[in-house]
Amino acid sequence: LKMMLLQGWLGILFCSIHGMLGSVLDCEVGGVHCTMSIEMLLDRAIQHAELIYRISEETRTQFKETFIPLALVTQQGHADHLCTVILPTPSSKSEVGQISDKWLLHSVLILVQFWINHLVDLQASLDHYDNTPQDLLDKTKWVSSKLMSLEKGLLTLIRKVRWDVLLFFNKNSIADHLASPRTMEHVMRDYTMLSCFRKDAHKIETFLKLFKCRQTDWPGCSFY
């Protein structure tokens, strides 16, 4: 029995190592059933995150210019505070240093999933306006699609490193959290939402880069 257990563990160990080292066929060559290395997955994820951040910034700016008169801009500070932490994410480098890699990746995944849900609400709200520019709507749709592909990549990545998805969040609670300030105008609420999204997109990008530097020998993470 001990021999069997040992063999089992060895097998699992080999399999895990093999899995972690990647498989034979890389997706660079092309093909339906291909595998990607962790580095490649991470690179793709970071590219997604950078794009999402940039589009979120443009969307927010465009929304502000289109819908919010100059007088109300000064009140934006008050709106932003609604972006309270939906889930406990690190807010400083020291805090980030204390988070494990697993948690880092999970935080990203949670954020991505959160915003996939809430951007749908945002789009619905934008459709209600009279003079919503089509470009704005297209951007939000594009961002949603990118978020979804990012989510898929993250899930693949998590499976690759053989981690289990530990955290599940009740979506309702998140929605309640955001829906509480009903006194605000719709416009301001949407604007706040875009601001929060922009912030979280930056978070996603930063966390992914942190994760990359921890996991790989990326030249951008050099000490010197």
Add this chain to the structure above:
Amino acid sequence: ATMWTDSVMLAGLTLTAIFVSHTAGVSAPGRPRLTGCRSPEKETFTCWWEPGDDGGLPTTYALYYHLEGSETVYECPDYRTAGKNSCFFSKNNTSLWVNYNISVVATNAMGSSVSEPVDVDVVYIVQPNTPEDVRVLVVDDDPGPYLHVSWEKPLAADTQSGWITLVYQLRVKETSQDTWEEYNAGMQKGYNIFSLLSGREYAVQVRCKPDHGFWSEWTSPAYVQIPDYMLREHSMWIIVAVFAGFLLFVLTWTVNVKRSSVKHCLLPPVPGPKIRGFDPHLLKSGRSEEMFSALVTQHFPPTSSYDDLLVEYLEVYDVEKQELVLGVKNEDPLAPTRTSDNDSGRGSCDSRTLLTERYAEDGDKGGADRQLGQCVAELASPPLEEEKVEAWSTPFSPPPLHLQRQQVGGARAAYHSVLEIPCDSPCAPGSYGHQGESDISKPGGRGASTTLAEPQAQSAEYVEVQTVDHENVLLLRPLADPGGPDVDYAGEDYSKIRDVIPDNVLLLQREPSAWPCAADPGQDRGERSCPTALQELMQPCKPPGPLQQGLRLVANGYVDASAMLC
């Protein structure tokens, strides 16, 4: 009442205080203003403000902030680290992805004022420090040296953990120029710059930027001198150019030295026709006679021009006789127009003076005959052609023999006919000259008595024109000695022309001989006109001077018979 008075007093005091403060120039401070906040490494940040009017009193400033979602107000933890009018937030006080609501309060004895609040999220205000340790190396390479620039990340930026990702940019310029050349280096910390000019000094600067943030300041410039070098291709071309220049110089010098032979080789001269004594211009003018005469006369140098001869043909007269001649001439309606001749204008065909001429030895009598007839015809038509006029201008002179003949030949057309003896049959055939009497008789059956014989050197005699008949024919007769009694104009007195001597002088026979007015029966007119003409000729004039035995030459070859005529 006291309360009322107290309040009044208080109000009065306040007003006084305000009044006093305004007059004294003190007041509450003006509103300060937050100029900006920056985080160099996304871990700490600093905010700066500028004070407003201090109101003339010492004013203190305080910065207060609160985080979003929290009402707790905190004061700035550090006013010193970042300098005056600044607030430094350390790592413990910095939270990311959280908005800070910051405002500054200015306070003095008179009051306080609050600045406009500013919202700051640290992740959006990142501006790193300048890169560190910029080094520039000159690397020798095959075509030319290049610069290798290297640097380090800014001190505080944590790129190792990936907390901050930096991209770099560098710029280069020649120290004497004004424009920079920028290069993006990405995330790497080294860069090579090529194609720099030799012998020049360059300045290099580097800066960096986080993935989302602001560019840092440029580093202080690093100077480097590119050593002098010559491109290999340039040296080769210089050698080739020098060699080619030398070859060209040698070639040019050789050509210059052998100038004439080169020219002869490249452009051989076209040989033109050259015959000595042959003037091709004569061909063009169409005067074939003269041209061929030139060929014939080969022994003489062809260089002398006829113009020289012309000079010798000047007419020489005594003044008196010239006047006479001119007078005679002017009355003559038949005087032909002349363009250019040196003589007094007496024509051969129309003047009443005797025209004598010498025929050529070689017997151009045929030509003479021909021209005799011509001259007659000419007289009928007064205006003479130019060529004949020219011929007049060159009648008789003492030139070389050959040329005489030329001109004589040319002049014959004008002169010869005059010599026709109008009176035909009565004129003694042999009365003129020894030879060729029959020659002259040929044209028109005129009197052939006159001949111009071969030249014989004999004593010269004068002849005079006795009559000019209606056909403009001169009737000649020998002139008697002035002393002789034979001077009888009424009679018909002719003289024979014996000879024409080389000097274009007519030699006349002394003995007077009868000149029959009508040589032929056909010439009734001449017979009749002889005396008539003679009558016309009788004019009062001064008696001739002593008649000389010798010749009386005139410039144009005429024998001056006008004097004798009188």
